[in-house]
Structure formats: C-alpha cells, structure tokens
Amino acid sequence: MIDGILIGLATAFSLKNLLMVIGGCLVGTFIGMLPGLGPMSIIAIMIPVAVSLGDPSAALILLAGVYYGAIFGGSTSSILINAPGVASTVATSFDGYPLARQGKAGKALTVAAIASFAGGTLGAILLMIFAPALATVALLFHSAEYFALMVVGLSAIAAFAGSGQVIKALLMTVVGLIMSTVGEGALFNLPRFTMGVMDLQSGFGFITLAMAMFALPEAMYLVLDPGRSNTSKSGEEIKDLRITKNEAKRIAPVIGRQSIQGFIIGVLPGAGATIASFLGYAVERNIASAEERKQFGHGSVKGLAAPESANNAACTGSFVPLLTLGIPGSGTTAILLGALIALNVSPGPRLMIDQPDIFWSVIISMYIGNVVLLILNLPLIPYIAKVLTIPRTFLIPFILFFTLMGAYIGQNNATELLFLVGLGVAAIVLRFANYPLAPLLIGFILGAMLEDNFSRSMQLYDGISFILQRPMTMGLLVLAALLILLPFIKSRGKNTQNHK
Secondary structure, three states: OHHHHHHHHHHHOOHHHHHHHHHHHHHHHHHHOOOOOOHHHHHHHHHHHHHHOOOHHHHHHHHHHHHHHHHHHOHHHHHHHOOOOOHHHHHHHHHHHHHHHOOOHHHHHHHHHHHHHHHHHHHHHHHHHHHHHHHHHHOOOOHHHHHHHHHHHHHHHHHHOOOOOHHHHHHHHHHHHHHHOOEEOOOOOOEEOOOOOHHHOOOOOHHHHHHHHHHHHHHHHHHHOHHHOOOOOOHHHHHOOOOOHHHHHHHHHHHHHHHHHHHHHHHOOOOHHHHHHHHHHHHHHHHOOHHHHHHOOOOOHHHHHHHHHHHHHHHHHOHHHHHHOOOOOOHHHHHHHHHHHHOOOOOOOOHHHHOHHHHHHHHHHHHHHHHHHHHHHHHHHHHHHHHHHOOHHHHHHHHHHHHHHHHHHHHOOOHHHHHHHHHHHHHHHHHHOOOOOHHHHHHHHHHHHHHHHHHHHHHHHOOOOHHHHOHHHHHHHHHHHHHHHHHHHHHHHHHHHHHO
16 A cells, blocks of 8 residues: 555656646536536546546546536535535535625635535545445445435434424425425336426436526526625625634534535445535434524525535545455446546556555545635635626626526537526525525435336335345335434423423
8 A cells, every 4th residue: 555655656656647636626616616517527527638648647636636626616606606516516505605705705615615625535544444444335235225315314404494494394394395206207217297398208307407496596696685785895805814713623524424424425336425514414403403503594604614615525535446456336437437448547446555646646636636626715705705896787787697508518409598587487486485506406416316226126125125134225215213203202302391
C-alpha cells in the first residue's frame, strides 16, 4: 500500500497531471453552477478529450476533477436562485436559499465551500484507507437491501415537513412516487401512464421537475411579494464571508458526521450523492435540539453544511465500487467506467496491484483537487454573490432564462418547456396551499430506484419472501418504520402534556 501511494504521489504531482486536476476542477465548477448541466453531461462531452490524451492516469484525473468540481459548484445555483440543477444539490437549497434571501449569500457560499472541501477531503482519506475492505462490504448489498435503503430514504421525509405538516409531506411523497411511474416500467419495457404522449415514454425529466418545483414558484413569489427580494440588502452584507466562532463550532461535528455517513452511502453501488445529501439533512434535523430544529428550512448553517459535506463525500465514495469492483454506482460513474474501457483499463480487484499508478494517482489527485476547488471558490464568492444585487426587473428574467434553458438542455426537447410550465403552475398552487414540495421531489428521485430493486427482488425470490429471508433488509425496513412513526409519537406526547 505504501509503495502504491508513493507511485501515486509521483504520478499525481507530475506537471501534466497537476494541469489536468486544475483544468478538470475549473470546467466542472463553472458547468456545475449552471442549472441543467450536471456532471453526467459534461463528462460525456469531455470523454473524447480525455481519450485523446492517451495516458489513462491523466485522462481519469481530468474526468474525476470534472466530476467532483461539478458537485462542488452545483450548490451555487441552489443557494443563489433556488434552482438546483443536479439532484444531489436539492437539499442544499432548503437552507442555502433562505440564507441568501436574508442577505447572507456570501456566508452561505462560504459554508457550502468549506463543507464541500471537508467532505471531499475526508472522503479521499477514507477511500485511501478503506477502499479494499469496503469493496467487500458493498458486495453484501443486493437488490433487496437497495430496496430497503430506498424505503429508509423515503421515510426521512418527515424531516422535510414543518410542524403539523407530516400528513401533507406524506401525500406529496406519494405524488412523487406516482410521477416516477410514468414511462417505461422496470419489469416490462412498455410505456405506462403516458396518455399517448410520445415525449413521456422516458418519463418526466428530473431537471424539469426540479426547476418547476423550486425556481418557477420562486420567480412568481418575487413578482407577488416585493419584500421577498434581497436586492434591497446592502452590498456589505452580501460581501460578508465570515463564519463566527459559534457557527464554526456548530457545523464542525455536522461536517464530520455527514462526511463519514455520506462516504459510506457513496460506496454502495446505486445509492449515490443524492440519497447521501437527503439522509444527511434528515439525520441532522432529527438529532438537533428543539430550538435548532425550528431553524431548519429557514436558514440554518447546520442544514446547509450537512448535505454539502455528505454529497461531496459520497462522490468520492462512489469511486470504491468503480475502481475496486468495476461496478458503476451512478449514471456519472457509469460514464467514467465507459471512459476507462475506452482507455483499455480494466477496473476491478486487480487494478490496485496491476496498475497502481492509475489507482493511487486518482486518489491522491482528489486531495489536490479539493484544495484547488477551495482556492478557486473562496476568492470568487463576493463576485458570485453579486448575482443577488441584480435589480428585480433583471433578476426575474434571469431566473426564468436559466430555468427554461436548464429544462431544455436536460432533455434536449422543446416539449419539456410545456411540462415545465404546467408543473410550475401546479407547484405555485401547492406552495400557496402550504404543501412542502421537497418530499415530492424525493419521492420522484427514489421512486424509480425503489421500483427497479423491488421488481428484481420479487423475481429472484418469487414474491416478497426476500423481506423475511434477508436479515439486513428486515433491519433497514424496521429502521424506516421507526423514522416514519417517530414524528407521530413525538406529536402525541406533546398533545398529552398540553392536555395535562
């Protein structure tokens, strides 16, 4: 292992590979800031460039830099204009955008940058130490366990509901699950619930739904409520990047916990940064004190640090199954696997032994990449935050332009714009009725994975007997049931005390 690390250091610190890290981080960060252009799109575009380099180490370092650069930069649009263009940054908008509206955009971007840096760095350390051991743990998870893990993810929706909104949150989750069934099913490649619309054969696009649920209603609220815009805040407040000692003390344990939890979730093929960010947010909200819990969703620094550290650590963790087992854990790592095959590199258990320069140089480059990303992002924060000083007459069209562009680019289909407007109107009505929209998006994101793994488990075990036959599955489902029942038990306890 020490010999491998020394080889990796020599390879990663060569001038060519340092330039690849910096170039990949730059491209990924700026692409990640644009709603609609996630890491999958840009990595797919960059593959011909990477393959033309001819050096597998340099190519993979470049693509890895683009990947975690896009995750790092993806929080910017979520925080500034409430337009999460990547699924893993949806949870970032829950507290990031309220902070920006309070004139603390600089602080929010700083917290996000520090949490992302810490999550990515801790993830890289854990990857270096535990990669071979964790690869064997990942193999223990089969379709049944992934189904149960998705149920745990769905059970955490209570964390995204305000006081007295648990029933509404459950209803919105069900709506999200229903929407995820539109298009071709997991068992049969036949269209379902498309109402004869050809463009719905592949289902609703995530980008379209995310923009409709968050960005469009926000633009409407800016029109209807003049006091909502933070353009009246002074430039000094927006430039304030400082985190107080008290805030640093509060977010430090959050970052530590969620970096470890996010990394472990990222190691599991098929789980990924999205589930890591949602679970990270839910866990921190549930373990927070009653006073701190009230701040979640209204500009809590803990609520911002949790998903940002979790999704960046998960991004690093996803390289464990990719490099050690040759199993892609997400769409992005599937594209990276394709790039490795194109470069005649066979990922798997022997990669660490046969080609240590590739394996270890990628891991070492992650340390370098996280430092590069922090150096790139922190000085740019005052300038990025100036988006919020744009007058309302320009800010609203700016939000609408990026919303429409993100939806169109996401599917490369003009019909998506009609879906966007229709779903956006529905989202505005739901917002006025005080329904939480985050659970709908969670249900939609997890629904397809839930159905796919459930169908596969049913086929393998000829029914639902897999729940009883696999103890790990049963354990995860019991945990999910506890997470669902806990808010009801707490509220009943409070009502009993009030009556007394």
